[in-house]
Amino acid sequence: MSFGLHRLMPRRTTVEAWLLLLPSVVLLATFAHIPIVATLIDSFYSTPRRNRPAHFVGLDNYRDMVADPIFWKALINNLIYAAGTIPAAVAIALAMALFVDSRLPGRSLLRMAYFTPTVLPMIAVANIWLFFYTPGYGLLDQIAILFGGHTTNWLGSQHTALAAVMVVAVWKEAGFFMIFYLAALQQIPPDLREAAAIEGASRFTFFRRVTWPLLMPVTLFVLVNAVINAFRTVDHIFMMTGGGPDNATNVLLFHIYEIGFKFWDQGAATALTMVLLALLGLLALAQFLFAGRKVHYQ
Amino acid sequence: MSRIEVEHLVKDFGGRAAVNDVSFSVERGALCVLLGPSGCGKSTTLRLIAGLEEPTAGRIVIDGRDITHLPSKDRRIAMVFQSYALFPHLTVAQNIVFGLEVRGVARAERDARLGKVAALVGLSEYLTRKPGQLSGGQRQRVALARAIVSEQPVCLMDEPLSNLDAKLRQEMRVEIRALQQRLGMTMIYVTHDQVEAMTMADQVILMKDGAIEQAGSPVDLYQAPATVFAARFVGAPPMNLIAAAGPEPSVVTGVRAEDMRLAPPTGNGADAEVTSIEYLGADTIVGLRRSDDGDAILVRVPGRASARIGERAALAWDPAHEHRFDRASGRRLSAFPPSTDRSPA
Ligand SMILES: Nc1ncnc2c1ncn2[C@@H]1O[C@H](COP(=O)(O)OP(=O)(O)O)[C@@H](O)[C@H]1O
Ligand SMILES: [Mg+2]
Numbered sequence: 001m002s003f004g005l006h007r008l009m010p011r012r013t014t015v016e017a018w019l020l021l022l023p024s025v026v027l028l029a030t031f032a033h034i035p036i037v038a039t040l041i042d043s044f045y046s047t048p049r050r051n052r053p054a055h056f057v058g059l060d061n062y063r064d065m066v067a068d069p070i071f072w073k074a075l076i077n078n079l080i081y082a083a084g085t086i087p088a089a090v091a092i093a094l095a096m097a098l099f100v101d102s103r104l105p106g107r108s109l110l111r112m113a114y115f116t117p118t119v120l121p122m123i124a125v126a127n128i129w130l131f132f133y134t135p136g137y138g139l140l141d142q143i144a145i146l147f148g149g150h151t152t153n154w155l156g157s158q159h160t161a162l163a164a165v166m167v168v169a170v171w172k173e174a175g176f177f178m179i180f181y182l183a184a185l186q187q188i189p190p191d192l193r194e195a196a197a198i199e200g201a202s203r204f205t206f207f208r209r210v211t212w213p214l215l216m217p218v219t220l221f222v223l224v225n226a227v228i229n230a231f232r233t234v235d236h237i238f239m240m241t242g243g244g245p246d247n248a249t250n251v252l253l254f255h256i257y258e259i260g261f262k263f264w265d266q267g268a269a270t271a272l273t274m275v276l277l278a279l280l281g282l283l284a285l286a287q288f289l290f291a292g293r294k295v296h297y298q
Numbered sequence: 299m300s301r302i303e304v305e306h307l308v309k310d311f312g313g314r315a316a317v318n319d320v321s322f323s324v325e326r327g328a329l330c331v332l333l334g335p336s337g338c339g340k341s342t343t344l345r346l347i348a349g350l351e352e353p354t355a356g357r358i359v360i361d362g363r364d365i366t367h368l369p370s371k372d373r374r375i376a377m378v379f380q381s382y383a384l385f386p387h388l389t390v391a392q393n394i395v396f397g398l399e400v401r402g403v404a405r406a407e408r409d410a411r412l413g414k415v416a417a418l419v420g421l422s423e424y425l426t427r428k429p430g431q432l433s434g435g436q437r438q439r440v441a442l443a444r445a446i447v448s449e450q451p452v453c454l455m456d457e458p459l460s461n462l463d464a465k466l467r468q469e470m471r472v473e474i475r476a477l478q479q480r481l482g483m484t485m486i487y488v489t490h491d492q493v494e495a496m497t498m499a500d501q502v503i504l505m506k507d508g509a510i511e512q513a514g515s516p517v518d519l520y521q522a523p524a525t526v527f528a529a530r531f532v533g534a535p536p537m538n539l540i541a542a543a544g545p546e547p548s549v550v551t552g553v554r555a556e557d558m559r560l561a562p563p564t565g566n567g568a569d570a571e572v573t574s575i576e577y578l579g580a581d582t583i584v585g586l587r588r589s590d591d592g593d594a595i596l597v598r599v600p601g602r603a604s605a606r607i608g609e610r611a612a613l614a615w616d617p618a619h620e621h622r623f624d625r626a627s628g629r630r631l632s633a634f635p636p637s638t639d640r641s642p643a
Contacts, residue, residue, distance in 0.1 A: 177536070194350050195383035199448070200371035201395030213387045 036277065043270035054267075061271035071272070073247045074255040081251055082230035085169045090222055092170065092175030094215070094267050100178075101185045111182070118176040126239035129168045131153075131195075133240075158248040165249050168236050173229060177222045184218040185211070217243060220287065227283050231276060252276050301326040301484040302347070307356035309342050318341040318508035320356075324501065329478050329485045331495040334505035335531070341380075344454050345503070347486065348377050360452060373452075376445035380457040382437050384429040386443075391416075391425040394443045401522065405548040415447040418477070423490040435466045442474070446481065453478070455487045459494065471497055492532050496520065504528055522621075524551060525627040529621060535583055535596040537621065549631065551624045555583060555598040557619035561603060569610045570595065575603060588612065 025285045044094075048054040065071050132139040133154040154164040182263045183248060186213065197208045205223055234254045237243060243250040243258065253276065260269030299351040317339045324330040332340040344349045347358055349370035358366045359584060365373045384393050391412055398408045401563040416422045429437055447452050458474070459467045475498045478485050489495060495502045496516045504511045504519060504527075511531075512524040523529035529537040529552050536551040563569045573594060574585035582603040585594045595613060598610040605611060622631040 096366045130482060159623050189383065191379045191383040192385060193380055194348075195377070195379060195394070195444075196369075196400075197350075198348060198375065199400055199444075201396075201400045205400055209400075210385055210387075216387075 002083075032234065039270045039273050042266060043274050045267060047265050047267040057267070061267040063273070064268060065271050069246055070255065074250045077247075077249065078163065078231060078251040081166055081169070082227065084166045085173070085230055086161075086226040088170045088221065089173040089177060089226055092174040093222065094181050094219075096174065096178045097181035097185055098211075102134075102184060114178050115175045117172045117174075118179070120172075122172065122233065122235035123239060125168060125172050126236040128242055129171075129236070130166075133164055133188065156245060158245055161241055161245060163249045165237055165240055168240070169230070169233060172233075172236075173226065180218050180222055181215065183264075184215050188214055203204050224284055224287055227285070227287070228280060231280055253277075301328070301361060302330075302486065303357075303359040304343075304347065305357040305359070307346055309339075309346055309351060309356045310354045310485045311412060315354075315508050317346065319474075320505075320508070320510055321341050321515055322503050322510065324484060324486060326484055327479075327482050328500040329475065329487060329632050330501045330503060331499035332486060332488045332503050332505060333492060333495040334490065334511070336438075336490055338505045339508040340458055340490070340505055342508075344377075344486060344488050346455050347373075347374050348375060348454050360586055364381075374450050375449040375452045375454055376448045378441045378445045378453070378455040378458045380460060382429075382441040382461075384440055386429055387427050389428055390421060390432070393440055394421075394447050395430065396450050397444065410474055411449075413445050415443045418446065419443045427615065434462055435470070438470065439464060442477070446477065446483075451484060452528045453485045455485065457488055459489070460491075467494075474498065478633065492534065496532070502532075505529065522630070523552075524630050526552070526623045529623070535598075538595045539593065540595070548625050550625050550628075552621040552623060553615045557615050558595070558597040560584065560586075560597055560599065560603075561614040563610040564612045567576045572605045572607050572609045572611060575601060575605065575607060581624070586613065 042054075042057060044058060045054040046052075046057045048258070096114050100107045100114065104110075120128075135151050135153040135156065136153075137139060140154065144150065144152065153159065154160045192210055193206060196210060201209065231252060234251060234257070237249050237251065237254050241249040243254050252272065256269050256272045256276065259265050259272060304323065305321050307317055307320045308315060315438070319340075320343055322330070330344060333565060334340050342351060346353050346356075347369060349365070353366060356366070357364060360373065360375075361521065385396065388396065394415060395403075395408045398411065403411075406524050412425075413422075416425060419442055421436065421443055426435060434439065437488065438461070441458065445455075455474075459470050460577060462470060464554050471494055474487075477483075487494070487498065489638075499516055501513065502516055502519050503513045507529055512519060514522075514529045516532075519528060519532045523532060523537070526539065530539070535555050537554050540551045540553060568588070570586035570588045572584060573587045575581075576583040581601065582599045584597045584599055584603050584605050587596065588592050597613070599605075620632070623629060624631055
């Protein structure tokens with residue numbers, strides 16, 4: 001009797017589990033997995049033209065991509081963009097969270113102020129910064145002139161354009177990440193700080209030995225998001241530079257858009273997409289493998 | 299010489315005094331219990347001594363050194379928090395030696411002290427666990443070990459046992475008291491549980507509304523409560539207050555449950571009706587109600603009581619066991635006759 005039950009129970013629960021998972025599996029498959037596989041297949045086919053349907057070309061699309069200097073320019077730009085914006089956004093978010101977590105007057109106003117950029121659509125953010133960067137009468141130049149400096153074409157110069165769009169991304173993201181850090185900071189019981197103070201720990205020691213390790217799960221979460229955003233958010237590049245000047249602000253996704261929807265080269269665009277996906281997958285995996293072990297989850 | 303002296307300590311929170319002119323001193327190596335109901339200012343007093351709050355007024359002196367405005371870390375104190383305040387991401391060993399590490403104690407000495415303290419509190423087998431993998435009692439021991447390992451002369455404890463179950467609480471009471479005596483620590487121990495105060499303390503400071511109600515040994519508090527509040531707060535069951543007993547209406551008379559006897563009913567108006575019977579094994583608490591007042595009177599009867607609910611009985615006691623209080627001020631009128639050899643319950 002009990003033998004029979006034992007054999008029955010696991011199967012029943014497995015079936016139920018799968019049934020419960022089914023809706024999300026269907027949705028994920030329809031909108032994520034199947035398109036990815038379709039894209040992968042497409043990347044081995046030529047771009048269909050009016051008089052020439054797509055045909056299998058093997059790795060030709062990838063070979064063309066590697067031979068294209070603009071691809072390399074976009075990839076390197078994107079890596080610089082990621083390497084610059086991610087640490088800056090995370091560090092500023094943490095600093096802001098630590099600051100508004102302390103007992104200072106008017107902190108709720110400050111929290112709101114820090115969070116505002118997050119609520120604004122990227123298009124609006126780009127507009128604001130377009131004004132800041134406008135040569136001659138933009139905010140930055142007005143300040144520069146006030147102090148006897150000269151005007152700078154921040155977005156028009158190859159040397160400054162990428163940095164300029166990176167600043168916008170950091171400005172937009174830091175407030176968002178701050179909210180996660182702030183929530184985590186408020187989860188840390190205040191008596192930990194008191195216990196550490198009695199034991200003789202300075203504020204810095206407490207941060208290094210207690211706060212920072214306890215924030216690790218949030219840091220990991222924020223990092224994963226920041227990495228994805230660094231390869232995904234291109235709205236402001238459309239608005240502010242259009243990838244220019246001379247591809248100085250061209251990044252992978254923007255490049256994919258141009259290849260796919262301006263030049264209608266589906267083969268090349270799908271190959272590029274696969275590269276971007278592989279890159280993101282590898283980065284996420286690396287983060288979990290590297291950080292996952294060190295993270296203390298409550 | 300007094301080890302800890304607290305002089306006219308005041309702490310205001312937004313105009314309300316949580317601690318209001320509190321003064322006491324604790325002898326070297328003594329265990330002093332701050333006792334009182336929730337919200338009476340015990341924790342605030344302790345936190346003032348720990349340097350976690352700034353006093354509004356007053357002075358705190360430890361061993362002749364005025365520490366009133368020193369940072370916590372320079373006060374040479376250790377503290378056990380009610381929540382234990384363990385670092386959840388550190389192992390038991392790392393939690394215990396956290397302070398030693400911060401203070402730059404050499405590794406060899408750290409390890410030696412860790413080993414000794416872990417053995418002392420029975421944690422040797424759990425050193426590599428995280429607090430989340432421990433039971434409540436074990437976490438309590440980690441907090442205790444962290445306080446002991448620092449070898450500070452003064453140890454402060456804020457309701458350290460309140461999160462434990464009754465059986466464990468009793469074990470830990472004995473254990474903490476033994477450790478305190480063995481290590482010669484001067485300890486201030488906060489609790490709302492009068493049993494902890496009675497069983498552990500050399501000296502009890504009973505607080506009410508931010509002020510000291512009575513200070514003395516457990517025996518003093520039990521045998522000669524200074525106020526009605528003290529009489530009712532210390533001892534279980536609380537002292538019976540008998541209204542309008544005797545000729546003076548301005549006097550409240552108190553008699554402890556064990557000083558009362560049940561006598562055959564006399565038939566006059568002084569008889570009471572049995573309304574509850576609580577069998578405790580060694581004795582029984584019989585609750586009675588007199589028709590003319592509302593409060594139940596509790597009588598401790600040895601063994602099993604023969605009384606039944608609904609029966610009537612007369613209450614009797616030796617006048618020598620009466621505690622007399624002024625009705626208006628609640629203060630004690632008579633000194634308790636020093637005749638007893640009872641130990642506190
Ligand atoms: N940080 C604080 N801010 C304002 N009021 C407080 C604060 N801490 C304690 N109090 C008040 O002071 C009184 C005494 O509190 P506390 O010392 O914690 O009592 P106990 O430990 O005896 O239960 C309470 O009325 C409490 O509300
Ligand atoms: Mg308290």
